[in-house]
Amino acid sequence: MKHLGTVFMQNDSPILQNSTPFKMLIACFLSCVVGVVLMAATSNFLLMGVFIGILLCIVVAARLFSAGKISIETACLAPMLLLCFAYTPLSWFAYNGLLGCTPYLSILFIAVIVLTYYSKIQLFMLSLYTALLLGLTVHWFVTWPGEKDTNQIVNILVAYVLTASVIVFLVEGIKRKNREINRRMTDLSMRDDLTGLLNRRSIQQVLDRMERIFIKEGSEYGIVMMDIDHFKSINDLYGHNWGDSALKSLAACILKSIRSLDYAFRFGGDEFLLILPDVDRETLWQICARIEEASRGMHGFDFPVAMSTGCALRSESSDSAAVLELADSRMYAAKESQSK
DSSP states (O other): OHHHHHHHHTSSOHHHHTSHHHHHHHHHHHHHHHHHHHHHHTTOHHHHHHHHHHHHHHHHHHHHHHTTSSOHHHHHHHHHHHIIIIIHHHHHHHTTGGGSSHHHHHHHHHHHHHHHOOTHHHHHHHHHHHHHHHHHHHHHHHHOOSOOOHHHHHHHHHHHHHHHHHHHHHHHHHHHHHHHHHHHHHHHHTBOTTTOSBOGGGHHHHHHHHHHHHHHHOOOEEEEEEEETTHHHHHHHHOHHHHHHHHHHHHHHHHHHSOTTOEEEEOSSSEEEEEEESOOHHHHHHHHHHHHHHHHTOOSOSSOOOEEEEEEEGGGSSSHHHHHHHHHHHHHHHHHHHHO
16 A cells, blocks of 8 residues: 555645545555455455455556556556456345345445546446446346345335436536636636736647647638837836736737637737637738727827737748747837837
């Protein structure tokens, strides 16, 4: 156990160590240790062998994860497959089928699958596991030699179905809420506090997505770099509050002028960046013209707010970094031409 914990703690950090898959894997390890002891005490060596196999699987998965060859989710999935599809049928036949402990253990396994959240794999596992349990139940009804207590069987089945359904319903509800909270937190962390635009942290993520689409489908995208001319003078002469107000007003002009599919970022102090998917040269210039026109209509300032803009299409450059540099150089060229 100490070795297992050490292996995982060598990888990333508190986030990993507090993740659900990590906790489930540790819980699975402890449960299997207890299972080995109990099965040895009751002389059920077949099930003891299953638990030993799961322990070995956990150790191997931990080493592979430590070496960076598999994810934590995959490391957790492997022993779970053994529990569901090896331990369940063996314990079913060893402990009196429907009237034994396996139905209640399988509810626990369902909860673990749902909690660990494997996305599509989770749904596939739940479907297969449900089919296995249904097959075992039908087989038990067909082959059970003793007298059937109908009331007891009905109560077990109802409790089985209701408990499993409630587990899935509650856990899925909690997960949906957590995903929404995480989405909001991510959204807040990716936005600039002053302007409400996306911040520099999120640029590479969007650029990578645009680049993949460009390479795969040839869909053009454009980059626009812009900043406020003489912004330092505005701060020096009128104060930072007026400078911040100009930035917010310009951000509002940008949002009003771009399309719903476009991305607007605050790139630096007085610099803004636009990533415009699915554009041609004409559309690119039209959007820039709309922003410049909207900025000229900004009111309430005792000073002019002028911008310099540089545009570039992805097809003009060799990669996403190059198109950023091209748009940036064109913006500075425009700034220099205005200062002459």
